[in-house]
Amino acid sequence: MTFAYPHVLFLLLLLIPFAALVIHNFRRKKRILREFIAEEAQGAMVVRAGREIDFFKASLLIAALAFIVLALARPQWGERFESTDIRGLEIVFLLDTSASMNAEDLQPSRLEVARNLIVAIVEALRTDMVSQVNFAGAAYVQCPPTLDYEAFKLLALASATSPEEEQGTDFAKGLPARRWPS
Numbered sequence: 001m002t003f004a005y006p007h008v009l010f011l012l013l014l015l016i017p018f019a020a021l022v023i024h025n026f027r028r029k030k031r032i033l034r035e036f037i038a039e040e041a042q043g044a045m046v047v048r049a050g051r052e053i054d055f056f057k058a059s060l061l062i063a064a065l066a067f068i069v070l071a072l073a074r075p076q077w078g079e080r081f082e083s084t085d086i087r088g089l090e091i092v093f094l095l096d097t098s099a100s101m102n103a104e105d106l107q108p109s110r111l112e113v114a115r116n117l118i119v120a121i122v123e124a125l126r127t128d129m130v131s132q133v134n135f136a137g138a139a140y141v142q143c144p145p146t147l148d149y150e151a152f153k154l155l156a157l158a159s160a161t162s163p164e165e166e167q168g169t170d171f172a173k174g175l176p177a178r179r180w181p182s
Contacts, residue, residue: 004074011069015062022058029054088128090145093118097162098136098169111161118156122149136162136169 101111132142
């Protein structure tokens with residue numbers, strides 16, 4: 001834990017004279033009571049002098065002041081956001097989701113092997129942005145570019161074969177709409 005204003009913590013030193021003042025007031029009250037009523041009579045009194053209540057109230061007041069000083073120092077913990085300069089690649093995985101990917105020439109299926117391979121590659125990355133485009137008869141973005149590898153892996157593993165209306169293996173649909181140099 002850190003404090004935004006650690007110099008405010010010096011105000012905690014003010015609690016020492018305050019505690020001394022409370023003790024002095026407690027002794028003065030006891031002395032005045034002793035002057036007013038004899039000690040033998042005090043033991044016979046049914047009504048208490050309120051020492052326990054005074055001590056409890058003084059303790060609560062000292063604790064409250066300590067917490068006020070701590071609050072003024074603004075304790076801070078938890079997440080911290082930092083700007084970092086990340087250098088890496090932007091990797092786009094193109095995944096064929098046509099019905100042919102259900103073939104079992106690779107165990108358990110081509111699609112399952114492809115998904116596991118994508119996840120294995122992503123687990124080895126550190127600062128590269130990854131995204132995934134699934135394609136068959138049409139292409140759609142399964143996951144936009146991200147550095148959140150855990151979320152990407154969940155989406156990659158959730159890839160399924162396209163519906164019957166979108167069958168076919170049109171690789172060009174998965175590529176970005178750019179002009180490639182000839």
